[in-house]
Amino acid sequence: MAPAYDALVIGTGFGGAVAACRLAQAGLSVRVLERGLRYPKGSFPRDFEDPRNGWLWQHRQGLFDIKLLKGMSVVQAAGYGGGSLIYANVHLRPPPDVFASGWPEGYSRESLDPYYDLVAHMLDVQPITASARGLPPKTKRMQEVATKLGREAQFFYPNLAVRFAPAGEPMPNKFGVLQEGCSYCGECDIGCNRRAKNTLDLNYLAVAEQRGAEVTTQAEVTRIEPLSPGYRVTFTDHANAGMQRTVDARRVFLCAGAVNSTELLLRNRDVLGTLPDLSARLGTRYSANGDFLAFAFDTKEPWDPAVGPTITTGMVVDEGQGKDKTWFLFQEGGHPVQAAGLMMAMDPDRAMTLPADLLQRELVKVLRTRSKEMAAIENERGRFQAVFLAMGRDKSNGRLTLSPITRELQVQWDVPANLPLYRTQEQLCEDVARALGTRAAFNPLWERLHLPVSVHNLGGCAMAEEPAYGVLNPHGEVHGYPGLYVMDGAALPVGVGVNPSSSIAAVAERNVEQVIRQVKDAPNWVAPERVPTKAAPAYPPRVSMRMMPEVETVASPVVSGTDPLGDVVVPPGGTVASPTPVVGLRFTERMKGFLQPNHPSPEDFAGAARAGQRGGQTAEFVVTITLPNLDRFLAQESHGGIVQGTLHVRGFTPPGGAPVENGVFNLFVGTERFYERRMLYLMPFTGVDGQPYLLDGYKEVNDDAGFDVWSDTSTLYTVLRKGHERTGPIVATGIIRLHLPDFLQQLTTFSVLGTSSPLKQADAMRRFGGMFMGTLWDVFARAKFD
Ligand SMILES: Cc1cc2nc3c(=O)[nH]c(=O)nc-3n(C[C@H](O)[C@H](O)[C@H](O)COP(=O)(O)OP(=O)(O)OC[C@H]3O[C@@H](n4cnc5c(N)ncnc54)[C@H](O)[C@@H]3O)c2cc1C
Numbered sequence: 185m186a187p188a189y190d191a192l193v194i195g196t197g198f199g200g201a202v203a204a205c206r207l208a209q210a211g212l213s214v215r216v217l218e219r220g221l222r223y224p225k226g227s228f229p230r231d232f233e234d235p236r237n238g239w240l241w242q243h244r245q246g247l248f249d250i251k252l253l254k255g256m257s258v259v260q261a262a263g264y265g266g267g268s269l270i271y272a273n274v275h276l277r278p279p280p281d282v283f284a285s286g287w288p289e290g291y292s293r294e295s296l297d298p299y300y301d302l303v304a305h306m307l308d309v310q311p312i313t314a315s316a317r318g319l320p321p322k323t324k325r326m327q328e329v330a331t332k333l334g335r336e337a338q339f340f341y342p343n344l345a346v347r348f349a350p351a352g353e354p355m356p357n358k359f360g361v362l363q364e365g366c367s368y369c370g371e372c373d374i375g376c377n378r379r380a381k382n383t384l385d386l387n388y389l390a391v392a393e394q395r396g397a398e399v400t401t402q403a404e405v406t407r408i409e410p411l412s413p414g415y416r417v418t419f420t421d422h423a424n425a426g427m428q429r430t431v432d433a434r435r436v437f438l439c440a441g442a443v444n445s446t447e448l449l450l451r452n453r454d455v456l457g458t459l460p461d462l463s464a465r466l467g468t469r470y471s472a473n474g475d476f477l478a479f480a481f482d483t484k485e486p487w488d489p490a491v492g493p494t495i496t497t498g499m500v501v502d503e504g505q506g507k508d509k510t511w512f513l514f515q516e517g518g519h520p521v522q523a524a525g526l527m528m529a530m531d532p533d534r535a536m537t538l539p540a541d542l543l544q545r546e547l548v549k550v551l552r553t554r555s556k557e558m559a560a561i562e563n564e565r566g567r568f569q570a571v572f573l574a575m576g577r578d579k580s581n582g583r584l585t586l587s588p589i590t591r592e593l594q595v596q597w598d599v600p601a602n603l604p605l606y607r608t609q610e611q612l613c614e615d616v617a618r619a620l621g622t623r624a625a626f627n628p629l630w631e632r633l634h635l636p637v638s639v640h641n642l643g644g645c646a647m648a649e650e651p652a653y654g655v656l657n658p659h660g661e662v663h664g665y666p667g668l669y670v671m672d673g674a675a676l677p678v679g680v681g682v683n684p685s686s687s688i689a690a691v692a693e694r695n696v697e698q699v700i701r702q703v704k705d706a707p708n709w710v711a712p713e714r715v716p717t718k719a720a721p722a723y724p725p726r727v728s729m730r731m732m733p734e735v736e737t738v739a740s741p742v743v744s745g746t747d748p749l750g751d752v753v754v755p756p757g758g759t760v761a762s763p764t765p766v767v768g769l770r771f772t773e774r775m776k777g778f779l780q781p782n783h784p785s786p787e788d789f790a791g792a793a794r795a796g797q798r799g800g801q802t803a804e805f806v807v808t809i810t811l812p813n814l815d816r817f818l819a820q821e822s823h824g825g826i827v828q829g830t831l832h833v834r835g836f837t838p839p840g841g842a843p844v845e846n847g848v849f850n851l852f853v854g855t856e857r858f859y860e861r862r863m864l865y866l867m868p869f870t871g872v873d874g875q876p877y878l879l880d881g882y883k884e885v886n887d888d889a890g891f892d893v894w895s896d897t898s899t900l901y902t903v904l905r906k907g908h909e910r911t912g913p914i915v916a917t918g919i920i921r922l923h924l925p926d927f928l929q930q931l932t933t934f935s936v937l938g939t940s941s942p943l944k945q946a947d948a949m950r951r952f953g954g955m956f957m958g959t960l961w962d963v964f965a966r967a968k969f970d
Pocket residue numbers: 194195196197198199200217218219220259260261262263264265266267268270271272273274275276373403404405406439440441442444445448495639640641671672673674682683684685686688
């Protein structure tokens with residue numbers, strides 16, 4: 185039997201909306217499945233007391249899907265319109281050199297420009313300067329900051345998909361859908377209840393429905409299975425008690441977003457076995473697009489984060505050459521008035537000290553509680569809170585995988601390899617904060633655990649000519665599976681460095697055009713908006729549509745869009761260097777000992793180590809500890825660093841050892857006793873049985889009767905826990921030691937990061953050594969002599 189539809193589109197973000205619109209315009213029968221809800225005017229959640237009331241995908245298909253993945257925290261949207269519902273409206277084209285490597289043949293800025301123009305036309309983009317309301321305070325602050333920092337030539341106003349018309353007056357947009365003008369309420373990232381954001385449901389998706397696309401929301405796709413011809417797609421119908429339903433279609437366009445599309449394909453290949461021939465490269469070339477989040481509290485002048493669209497300005501940083509090039513954008517950010525408490529929970533000075541030994545999920549729980557406590561803080565203070573967002577060209581060297589036994593999605597993200605970018609971003613955040621008369625504060629997940637948060641996830645199903653290099657062919661069709669396409673952020677083979685939605689949509693425009701030309705055997709087919717004025721399409725009202733226009737309109741044709749980033753001037757030697765360069769430090773440590781499984785008394789470290797030694801229960805690790813920012817390492821109470829390396833624990837790790845996954849090191853954390861400090865080592869890993877474990881060890885540095893510096897700083901009291909949290913049950917206990925020959929070797933491994941100046945390197949070593957010795961002095965000597 186012939187499949188019911190010519191095309192099935194999964195997901196309605198920037199890829200899915202483009203695909204659905206063009207396929208329907210081309211006259212194909214189109215079905216759309218979207219896991220989230222529709223948001224008619226005024227329906228975005230606003231219950232700030234209860235996170236389960238409309239906010240979280242996990243609770244009745246709410247708006248935000250926040251995934252605390254091992255290796256990366258990911259924020260994305262669920263809803264009809266995908267990321268456009270909660271994004272900050274910024275539309276930028278990456279500079280031409282982004283396409284110079286990593287892309288299949290045929291991709292360049294020049295070849296994509298007509299599609300960027302088309303996207304700009306559909307989403308009606310324009311900068312904040314087009315608004316009759318004038319510039320919001322934070323926009324003006326950033327203008328001043330750029331001048332103070334000597335970066336005026338790299339300052340610009342990005343295009344925004346926002347309607348800058350009078351607020352409160354509904355008017356049809358060019359597709360006949362009613363919208364109002366922007367009221368500057370600052371709520372863009374929690375859904376625009378005024379419909380001033382040009383979200384995808386008001387343009388691309390509206391046109392798709394006008395042209396007959398059938399849309400089912402609350403429909404979460406779980407399985408894709410080849411038929412002959414076409415594919416059978418299974419989805420969970422959340423609107424009908426989670427019933428399992430199927431749809432057959434000749435072609436499937438997977439557009440569930442970079443993380444979800446990749447996960448769905450991984451599950452269909454590795455768990456369900458329905459798509460066994462997917463490329464071995466599935467999951468690779470993941471990019472977090474260099475996302476970096478920071479804050480500033482108590483700015484000298486009001487920042488007024490809740491006034492104006494969330495982002496209105498940009499500033500380019502472009503330093504170095506070749507593989508040492510660092511390129512990123514800095515953008516000012518805002519937040520709704522009601523989020524002031526949440527932001528203040530990030531303020532290290534105000535949020536009380538956070539315990540140093542919390543891992544990802546525990547830390548998020550504590551921050552959630554703190555933000556509730558902070559919610560009562562008077563609004564006036566909230567006016568002096570700034571949000572900083574940076575994004576840039578990271579190494580795009582991440583990998584999305586399913587954990588072998590638990591099948592949990594995880595990200596392998598190499599923070600140290602991307603540190604030159606992150607360090608420069610931190611540095612600029614500090615400079616901007618200083619120019620605003622205060623200090624920068626960093627996202628605690630970064631500050632404590634060096635876990636980035638990404639809202640701009642890309643890659644995982646990269647396009648490449650050959651399946652040996654990527655999952656998709658250069659037109660987005662899955663290698664080995666004709667008629668199955670991926671047309672969202674997952675298809676981009678490298679991070680674009682700028683806010684990516686324009687690029688995702690432009691690539692989808694290009695690729696769906698190719699599909700339509702093939703299917704219709706019409707080699708010159710183009711989107712109707714690209715044909716000359718006389719033939720421009722009408723957007724007729726349709727009775728059956730829930731939210732569609734009363735007014736018939738005729739679209740104006742596409743004209744060349746503007747490229748504000750292209751007007752930025754970068755001097756030949758690069759942008760001005762920061763006056764406060766960030767210097768880091770790295771060293772490698774090897775420790776060996778014994779861990780006895782199921783020792784009757786888990787706190788009896790010495791007894792367990794002896795038992796372990798008798799039974800040959802060896803434990804050993806070689807780890808590299810990176811302190812990305814020495815200044816902050818020295819200033820923070822938790823003195824945290826990143827741990828990477830390999831662990832061998834007999835009976836728990838495979839013969840070749842287990843890699844440490846986002847390990848944390850804290851030097852000299854205070855305890856309840858003044859003359860006592862602890863060095864903490866937290867090393868999550870996956871055991872030989874595929875289960876998560878945590879090596880949780882501490883060195884106790886105190887002025888005990890023995891007064892033995894060497895023993896104190898070389899003895900790691902260790903437990904092995906099940907799971908990746910410090911509350912997990914203990915499964916082994918013992919002691920792992922630093923032996924003198926290994927310590928002497930360790931001394932040769934110290935290297936200073938971020939400067940090639942011998943003077944600065946010596947200074948960094950002196951400061952680190954001073955802190956190390958200074959703390960040992962506090963512990964061992966001051967008690968005796970003060
Ligand atoms: C807070 C925030 C601010 C941002 N600001 C900007 C910005 O200013 N500019 C910019 O360019 N980018 C911004 N982004 C990023 C931008 O939103 C994403 O890059 C973009 O939305 C990705 O498009 P996509 O088509 O790949 O996926 P998405 O837009 O994420 O769309 C995927 C869709 O698929 C649906 N889906 C997922 N799984 C399934 C399933 N199994 N079955 C059915 N449906 C499914 C989802 O619900 C979603 O609707 C921001 C993101 C966030 C979170």
